[in-house]
Amino acid sequence: MKNKILLIDDDQDFLEATTLLLEASGYEVLSATNGLEGFQKVKDVSPDLVLLDMMMTYETEGAETAKAFALDAAVQDIPVVMITGAKRDKSFPVELKPDEQALPVKMVLEKPVTPERLLKVVQMFIRRSGEEHRQFVGGIADIASKWKGMDGNLIMILHEIQNIHGYIPREVSFELSRILDIPLARIYEVITFYNYFKLTPPGKHLISVCIGTACYLKGGAELLQELKEFLHVNEGETTPDGLFFIQPVRCLGCCGLSPVMMIDDKIYGKVNKKDIVDILSQYE
Amino acid sequence: MKFSVRSADSNAAKNKKINKIAVGLSSCGIAAGARDVFKALEKEIAAQGLEVSLTQCGCAGMCYAEPLMEVSSPGGPRILYGGVTPSIALEILQKHIVEANPSHEALKKYVMEVSPKQVRIVLRNCGVIDPENIDDYIDHDGYAAFKKVLKDYSAEDVVEELKTSGLRGRGGGGFPTWMKWNFARKVEADQKYIICNGDEGDPGAYMDRSVLEGDPHSVLEGMMIAGYTVGATKGFLYIRAEYPLAIKRISKAIEQARDRKFLGQNILGTSFSFNLEVRLGAGAFVCGEETALIASIEGKRGCPVPRPPYPSVKGLWGKPTVINNVETLANIPAIIHNGGSWFASIGTEKSKGTKVFALTGKVKNTGLIEVPMGMTIREIVYDIGGGILNDKQIKAVQTGGPSGGVIPAHLLDTPVDYENLQKLGSIMGSGGMIVMDEDDCMIDIAKFYLGFCVEESCGKCAPCRIGGTQMLRILEKIAEGKAEEDDIAKLRRLSLAMQKASLCGLGQTAANPVLSTLKYFKEEYDRHVHDKTCPAGKCRGLYHYVIVSERCKRCGLCLRHCPAGAITGSREEPYLIHQEKCIHCGQCYEVCKFKAIDR
Secondary structure, rough: OOOOOEEEOOHHHHHHHHHHHHHHOOOEEEEEEEEEHHHHHHHHHOOOOOEEOEEEOOOOHHHHHHHHHHOOOOOOOOOOEEEEOOHHHHHHOOOOOOOOHHOOOEEEEOOOOOOOHHHHHHHHOOOOOOHHHHHHHHOOHHHHHHHHOOOOOOHHEEEEEEEHHHOOOOOHHHHHHHHOOOOOHHHHHHHHOOOOOOOOOOOOOEOOOOOOOHHHOHHHHHHHHHHHHHHHHHOEEEEOOOOEEEEEEEOOHHHHHHHOEEOOEEEEEEOOHHHHHHHOOOOO | OOOOOOOOHHHHOOOOOOOEEEEEEOOHHOOOHHHHHHHHHHHHHHHHOOOEEEEEOOOOOHHHHHOOOOEEOOOEEEEEOOOHHHHHHHHHHHHHHHOOOOHHHHHHHEOOOOOOOOOOOOOOOOOOOOOOOHHHHHOOOOOOOHHHHHOOOHHHHHHHHHHHOEOOOOOOOOOHHHHHHHHHHHOOOOOOOEEEEEEOOOOOOOHHHHHHHHHHHHHHHHHHHHHHOOOOEEEEEOOOOOHHHEEEEEEEHHHHHHHOOOOOOOHHHOOOEEEEEEEEOOOOHHHHHHHHHHHOOOOOOOOOOOOOOOOOOHHHHHEEEEEEEEEHHHHHHHHHOOOOHHHHOOOOOOEOOOOEEEEEEOOOOOEEEEEEEOOHHHHHHHHHOOHHHHHEEEEEEOOHHHOOEEHHHHHHOOOOHHHHHHHHOOOOOOOEEOOOOOOOOHHHHHHHHHHHHHHHHOOOHHHHHHHHHHHHHHHHHHHOOOOOHHHHHHHHHHHHHHHHHHHOHHHHHHOOOHHHHHHHHHHHHHHHHHHHOOOOOOHHHHOOOEEOOOOOOOHHHHHHHHHOOOOEEOOOOOEEEEOOOOOOOHHHEEEEEEEEOEE
């Protein structure tokens, strides 16, 4: 099922361009041109993310609308990203005071926004559908309670999370921070220190190229280079079609078969650069 | 492969009433297809209704000949077969067991020989027992040492035994194990810990993985004895998350040991209580350093802290902690069982016992080997390793991973022990031994190791973080032919600064590969810097590609592949590479079918 995004903006050009961009990226897009209409639509369709313009018919319409969301139990969980053309220093009029925790505004973006930036922000904050969200965050409580009270549990919990998801999703970290009652920064500090933990979903197939010394001597680095050129991605990145994720690894412990690469669980030994196309074409 | 027979040991002979087949199912064996061999055998044994006990075992160390299977029949010898495929396995099953003819002509080509120069203490059970079966371990004198210690030894006795044995830490530095234990033993504390360091991060070293996968109980037993000696009630095994099979087998072994009351409260009716837990690493090389490892077990970023205080005084959660490497711990039960003086009779004056090496690189028989300390590198490479691949010239041997150095060909007769390696500017390290031939460029090697350290530096202290990066830049300049006269002097200065000022072992030793290549292969550096050529032909930036007109057939393939438009020519005009446009990518060299391009 496609994720729904609601755009609320009075600028027709922005609506059209953004709709095209988001639809091309696989989202379902709805739009409204003022706060009232937007509020109605949010209640009707329950989108997974709202992109809300700050200044519409009057200067603080966006902020007022966001406050209205916050006060309505039916929609207050829907994440909102605020977009504004106004410079933050002079006329940023949002008084997101009353109860900031409850406000659904996740981020304020300043126009102009590049398409790449916008897509990234959308990906970051989009709410998963109820089922998906439960699936995502559901197991955390169990894992956390299993390890609760044990010293030094964070890394072990993160391992279990990554085993389930293949990476450590942002919303899971949020949830974890809440359950364990530790700052989110503590969690991210650990995730980003260790190479093993990933913040983005890896591709469908994981390609690990060994660049341990034995494989390096026999051409492991050139193999990696060839793969990168062939798939047009860098190490630690997923191909645009989501099929492959490339990572160099230090040693697969199969030095007798060097140079070695591993796709998912299958190890390919004595790989020649020329074999890469044949090997990759087996995966889809 | 020569024909030979592995001697049957006394213990295995006792329960040798039926035919036995063991297939090596460690990570490397599985990669080479051992699971298929196992399944094929299983099916065939069931189909024919044979009386054969089919089990799995750990790695026998002969990685070049995986998959391996070992077959024995009642009263007969144990024979190890290598390079086995499912169909070969069935042939062996048929001839060796069904026809009861182990010396059949057709089988001889699969029989493997274990070099008589090897002495297996740490690897005593690897490839022999079923690692997931505690009874098999107990049948091979497993937990006998632990029981003996509980019954007859005081903590001082164990320390004394270790002192006699002369065992030194196998993780790198070679610190005497008895001293480490004794420090922790003497500190008064309400809680003490034992940690097994299984964060084997050195590229090209995998002995810890092999022991954890092939003989997990021996590591547990070593930890239990350590716990008893220093008065610790809790232990952690810190294992790389990249070793899923090792984690699985260790966890299983812990459960089995708990069932048999080797772990838990009041073990075997004594007042000693001990428990073990597994903690996973997460891909940070620096966590092999003990203070960083402790931080990681505590659930933090793996950043080292200055020593002293040493972990034996103030370690995990501020409590006295003994950290030993996997190989060290696997030695302990054997030492207690056979006595410290037995262990001390093997090896050299200051380095006792054996050392496991992962022999890899340009050598014929790659694999895990265990040799007595004091064996020369030449013996290891030629007698056990079978010599250099494609019979090329050996150039150097690298030991100690990213913290070690290279040993040039003319020093191959050096006996391997802690002191000798240090004298040569390398270290024992965890035991990677990588053989390099004439095609390997030393600048490239130095760059590889330094790049590793730069990537793995935790970034806490400036000498390591900045020094490493700067040195790497200089090496890259040298490899690209853009080096200046004083760059080598700069390298030396930076190395010295890193050695003196870095916080932990990672930074202090990161410059070793550069210093040792500079020491033995200065000439090669000079050729790169002054003549802008790479004698081994590895540094791409230094090639000059030239088309040799006599061999050129004017096919135009190189011109079509050149991404820089640096080649001109046609059927009538001779083909030429314009050096000022050439980006040294090597495309033309690779595509030319007539070898008409020189570099």
